[in-house]
Amino acid sequence: MREDIYQRLIALTEEEEKILNGEENVNKSLYTDNGEFIVDSRKLLQTGELIDIRRHTRFVHFPKHKHNYIEFNYVYKGQLTQNIDDRKITLKQGEFIFLNQYITHEIEASEEEDIIINFIIKPEFFDYIITLLEDESLISKFLLTTLYKDYSEGEYLYFKVADKNYIQELAEKIITELYEPSIMSKATIKLLVGLLLVELVKRSKDIETYSANNYDKLLIIQSFKYIDKYYRNANLFELAKKLNQPHYKISKLIKKHTKMTFKELLQEKKLSKAIELLKLTEYSIVEIIDLVGYENPTYFYKIFKGKYGVTPKEYRGKKLHED
Known part of the structure; x- marks a missing residue:
């Protein structure tokens, strides 16, 4: 790691200075506006960004909490203990x-010498990257469930890869790119994270996994994969x-794991695909309606506006204006 970036990582933050000066508990208002301790990505990511990093705050215990995003913890120096x-x-480092x-x-x-990098990543970031991974890999299965925002089982993957130099080099490149952004940083970061995941896939023997319900998860993953592949004509009986x-x-x-019916889950997929086509292609709206598998344009317009608050045409115009 370059010395100037290392010095930025080791330096005390304003939050840490307050802790060292006697503030005993985490200031939850820095992380959430809710009564329940669910760390909000809107507090940590700039508007429109899908990924960022922050150094974990030292010297204070973080009580039980969840996130509304995917988190990668990387131990750059020292160690990190969590329940x-x-x-x-x-x-370990x-x-x-x-x-x-x-x-x-x-x-x-954490102690002063413990430098922990938290990757804050919205699930949408993985829409492209997941296509690079083997369908049956542990990481692919993990990411697939994160893309369905209402899948509700807690999961983690723990990678014991401290001795894998190439993985450490990739992590440092990502950190450097995030700390010193350039005009090509977004594309570079996506490629580097993709490479990191590919390398981690190769280390399956070094992964410790945890899921609240592995048997149910297998069936849910297979259901998600079916919807991802056949969403245009998918139906419950065929699945x-x-x-x-x-x-x-x-x-x-x-219903148990997503709080949605099969029909609602399928509709979410079709609408997300429609959004992707509106943003990234020049297909007409009539063509998009057909491509995502709706025969009734009136019904499509109704559910689209019900979810996004605008018509497909208005959405496309808004995105073009933002870009």
Whole structure:
């Protein structure tokens, strides 16, 4: 790591100075506006950004909390001890842990020499990257569930890769790019994170996994993959047949883990695909309606405006104006 960036990492923040001067507890208002301690990405990310990093605040215990984003903890120097769903884990220098947005964890106070980098990442960041990974890899399965915002099981992946030099080099490149952004930084960061995940996939023997319900998760992941691939003509009965399960069982599992019906989940996927086509292509709105699998334009307009508050045409015009 370059010395100037290291000095920025080791320097005391305003929050840390207050803690050292007697402020005993975490100032939750820096992280959330809610009564419940759910760290809000809007407090940590600039508007429109999908990824950023911040050095973890030292000298103070972080009580039990969740996030509304994906968090990667990377131990650049020292160590990090946390309790995740009441499982105590101490990460050593050079190790990573990926936490989804439903995991509950608390973090023990770090010492001055403990430099922990927190990657704050919105799930949408992985829409492209997930296509680079093997379908059956642990990371691919982890990321797939994070892309469905209403999947509600806490999960983590713990990577014991302290001795893997290439992974450490990639982590440093990402940190440097985020601390010194350039005109190509967004594209560079996406590529570097993609490379990091590909390298971590190769180290499956070095991964410790945790999921609240692995059996249910397998069926849910297969359901998500089916919807991702066949969303245009997907239906519950065909999915149940592919999974060799009764349709009512799949329906109940989806409702249990996502708080949505199969129909609502499928609609979310179709609408997100429509948004992608509106932003990234020049297809007409009529063509987009057909591409995402709706036969009734009136119904599509109704549900689109109900979710986004604007018509597809207005949305496209707004995005063009912002860009």
